[in-house]
Structure formats: structure tokens, C-alpha cells
Amino acid sequence: MSVLDGFQPVSTWSVDEVRASLERGGREEYSLVDVRQPREYEAGHLPSARLIPLGELPDRCAELDRERTTVVYCAAGVRSLSGAAILARAGFRKVISMSGGIHAWQGAVASGFPESGMKWFASAASAGELVALAWVLEAGAKEFYSRMAQSIADRRAASLFADLVADEASHEAMLSSLYQKITGGPADAAFSAMVRERAGERLMEGGIRVDEALAWADGRSAAEITELALSMEAISYDRYHAMAERAGDEASRKLFALLAAEERSHLTNLTAMFESALQTADHVP
DSSP: OOTTTTOOOOEEEOHHHHHHHHHHHOGGGEEEEEOSOHHHHHTOOOTTOEEOOGGGHHHHGGGSOTTSEEEEEOSSSHHHHHHHHHHHHTTOSEEEEETTHHHHHTTOOOOOOOOOOGGGGGGOOSHHHHHHHHHHHHHHHHHHHHHHHHHOSOHHHHHHHHHHHHHHHHHHHHHHHHHHHHHSSOHHHHHHHHHHHTTTOOEEGGGEEHHHHHHHHTTOOHHHHHHHHHHHHHHHHHHHHHHHHHOSSHHHHHHHHHHHHHHHHHHHHHHHHHHHHHHHHHTOO
8 A cells, every 4th residue: 555545635515515415315324523622512513413523533533434424524614624634544435524614504604714725645646755745734834833823812822833833843854854765865955846846835734825824814813723723733643644554664654653643742732722712712701
């Protein structure tokens, strides 16, 4: 099995498409998975939906039927994209992300998150190119987190984002070293070429453009920004976990496993921060 297997784009359905499919095929043909936090789920969820928070999903895939069509949803459609990508990589037959989330289901107009380009990784043609793509996304995430650490008002969130900046820089260095081992060529030149090939776009996890994410984050709450970061780290954890499983040599496997463990730690910390932000929002008059 190739290291590139599993990095495929996921399908998205509108709320109307999900409703029509559930009515036409019957709920017994579908698995509805809610990847929000328990607090959100308890406040309201779709009938028969199973709660598996995004941060737990990579470790709980076995609880779901891989042969059923699985519809993943969240609050506004950002976490569900990451959740759907994780399930698709795990071998689920058909996975759908519900665009707009439960806000759209309830008739509200969800504030749009930066557009995701989940198909970006599918363009990789070799293990070396996949490492280069991972480096580009780490660099984009570092830039986004750096700006958030400087601009976000919540001091705890700002401190967490500052820690993430240092970790992403460490990941860049590890990926550079691995690229040189895999290809025998200089990493800096290859990574610069990768950016040029994509018209100089600065991208971060999920194929989101950094400039669009920064524009979107301007004036947003700590909860909204943390939700986006949580979604990014979930898919990053899943990617490195998959790369560790498919690595062709022991050194690569160990490095990807280490990166996966660090991204899992980020996921845990961001989940706690998101829960705290939700609790704070609940107490705002």
C-alpha cells in the first residue's frame, strides 16, 4: 500500500441534500455522526445522531459501520470536513460532510469558514512530494498561529497559539531532515519550488489559504478561532498517523509517529480550550 493512499477529497452535501437522502433512503441506511463537543450535542442534535467529538474520532472509528453511508456534521461545517476526511482515510465506504452544520439545518445562516481545499494532498506524486506538501502546510499553520498569538484578546488562547508556533517550527525542521533522507536533495529548494508551483499560495491544513484564514479570523471570537485550529490539528494528526502506518522505512515511521503524537497533544489542548470558550460563551449575558 502506498504512503499516498488515503489522501482523497471528501464529498459535501447541503442540508437539503441530506434531508432528502434521509427521507428517501431511510435513516437505517445512514450513520449520522455529530463531531461537536458534548455541551453542544446536549443543546440540540439531529435525531439518531451519534456523538463522537472530533478529538476522539481517530481512536473511535471502529465503533461505526464502515459499509454504511456516513454523514458527518458539526456546528457550521468546518469540523465535519476534518471528521469526514478522517473516516474516509480509515476506509469507510462513503462519507459525507454536511455543509453549514446544524446551524444550517435549523435554518440559521452560518458564518462562512475559510474555504477548504481537501483535495490538495491528492496531487502528491511521491513520498518526497508528500513530505514537501506537509512542510508547506506546517509553515502556513505556523504563520496563522503566530498572528493569532499576537492578536487574540484571550490570554490563555494567545499563550496556547504561541506554544503551537514553536511546535510547528520544530515540525518544519523534522520534515526538512526527512525530505533530505528520502530524496538526497536539498529541502529548502524543493519546498520553495512547491510553493512556486502553487502560484505562491501560502496554505495551511485542509488546503485553506493563510490570507483567507487571517481575513476571516479578524474580529472573531476565541471559540470560533479555536474551532478552526481544532479542525486543522485533527486532520494533521490523522495524516501523520496514516503516513506512519504506510512509511517504507523505520526511520520515517518513527518520525511520522512522533509528529502524530505531537499533533494529538495539540488536539487535546485545543479541545480543552474550545470547551472553556464554549463555557465562557454560555455565561455571557
